[in-house]
Amino acid sequence: MGDVRIAVLSGAGISAESGVPTFRDDKTGLWAKYDPYELSSTDGWQNHPERVWAWYLWRHHLVQQVEPNDGHRAVAAWRDYAEVSVITQNVDNLHERAGSNPVHHLHGSLFEFWCDTCGSRYHGQLPDMPEPELEKMPPQCECGGLVRPGIVWFGEQLPDEPWQAAVEAVATSDVLVVVGTSGIVYPAAGLPDVALARGAVVVEVNPEPTPLSANATLTIRESASTALPTLLQQLPELLTN
Template sequence: MESVLPHRAARFLGDARRVVIFTGAGISAESGVPTFRDDLTGLWARFDVQRLATPEAFHADPDLVWGWYEWRRRRVRRAEPNPGHLAIATIEARVPGSTVITQNVDDLHERAGTGAVIHLHGSLFAPRCVTVAAHPATFQDPQDGDAVELHEGRRIPPPRCASCAALVRPGVVWFGEALPEAALTAAVEAAATCDVLLTVGTSGVVYPAAEIPRIAARSGATVIQVNPEPTPLDQVCAINLRGTAAQVLPALVAAAWEATAER
């Protein structure tokens, strides 16, 4: 295992034909997006997670749950992609066979320029009908946008489905729910057929998402981890780069294609 940016990590990336980049909360935290549990601060700290992130919680008090997720969405809108997100967009642009898979529910990868992102845990920006997921659910922003401050603890009635008038719920995966089947299938297929997988800013303990790097390793891919601290994924990684995404990824990308150009 290696703890500094090694030349061989750059060589693996530069030579790769199919790259998977698998990201977790760490990369978004560098943009100022709190982790899920970190968002339970201030007035929100009065509420148990089970009262904010389960289907039962939403049906019991939809205004409370929608208010929290709207508050979180507004906070994400104020964040900006960091150099780690931008480096990942560069990889996607340079390696046509690349796939970005994220556990994050924000849109920072998309705003950094990544074209197609597999969201394993859904998205704050893809609300859906509580009864029929295929029904369109347009997210209604106030015309004055962030001019109206959403304070912590504010209850906000959810919008209604345009097709059936049922409630629209946040488009994230809640406790007790399965991951979106199409997203999980696409992620597993990408991991099983890549030659390099970069796992970035994830703890490696949230399943079934944490199985993605392990699938790549079992399928013969080189797994490279970028994380400031050791994780349970250390044992399946060929290379461990200790540092944050914003610190490590730009240097890794630059070194990868500098090495390629020299050959």
Template sequence: MAAPLNPALVELAAAARRVTVLSGAGMSAESGVPTFRAAQSGLWERFDPTMLATPQAWEADPELVWAWYAWRINLVRGVEPNAGHRALARWAERTQVRIATQNVDDLHERAGSDVLAHLHGSLTALRCADCERPFDGPVEIPAEPVERLAPAACPACDGRVRPGVVWFGEMLPQGAFDAAADAVFDADLVLVVGTSGLVYPAASLPDLARGHGVPVVELNPEDTPVSERVDIVWRDTAARGLPALLAAIAVA
């Protein structure tokens, strides 16, 4: 059951004509997508994910790294958008909703939303590690985890095809942060959903919004470092809270 809605939140949401949503791992976790470290189960328990998600790991052992990402792609394919994802898509039918997500899955899109920015890239936006060309050819995604798997070859240069995520030590996708910053600057409401507020530069976006006088609401069942830097703290989950908010503003 959704927590009672703050009347000030309902008033803000009902009046907003430009809503910017900053979503994080908590939102996808409600669909059953393991968080970055929680995905380390079974075969992958003995591997540190922070040591797999680096350019250095790819250079040293691309078959190992690609096998891990193939397993993560398989996990995402096996789940569906939750009620929170679907509520955002419905909200966008009545007002402008721009989504900047730290999640590397495609659940927002599968729910019917357009995503302004994937701040940390996308698992399925494959590209060549050498020439950077996008790759949309077939790749092998085993149903069960394997420890080593050969990456596909780029048809243009024969380089190895890598996942389109941002690895530790890499820059964010070109223009992604700037697009997200522009979206929080001119929003009527910024909604921070399911993010820990620990990963920068994405964690700076709520502060940028408040610095421009934009109200910021945090939707998260737990306290985070963002909690003390927002206007309204909303203790609920995305899958419960967002449908309840949408229903409330429909009659506000």
């Protein structure tokens, strides 16, 4: 299978198995009173940068406390048998920590930061936040601007480079594996249609039905960590049908 090209489109479901909390999983209750828009939009950043920065610093800390699961590790292991490109809607670094490369982050990353004024990358040391705080002033760039998280907020365009890389990966893949994503967030939700239109094999891994389910070549109603470690064994039959 060395000449087979596999693209993987992953969503929140694969990270949830590692214990990565979503906004709505706020166990501390500290953030429960805030609308997600307040903490994930340019408006929220302009009005309360210290609040938004504290929220993302806390999430940055939480992600560092969890480990990649068998689903992440299986995708990374596929590189021994095929050419694999990972496209993710997740902002954690669990695919990278499992060994996948390249990983195209459509919605940004909790591990990238840049200046909100001049756009330059920030590589400075971040303070740890073992306990959540409601407010923390972000660092300043040399130009005087504030350092912001490298996350795509409500109302912002997807970063061009990862998106173009994602389209290219899907347009040249023999197999697209769609795992742990609801299939309703566009433009990422349109990528399976690109693969299907080309006649590529599209495998959906999701415990719940999604809009993609009816059109997928194969639908596996299991979690990522259960389905992905054995998926490679099923591909030769799918590719020859």
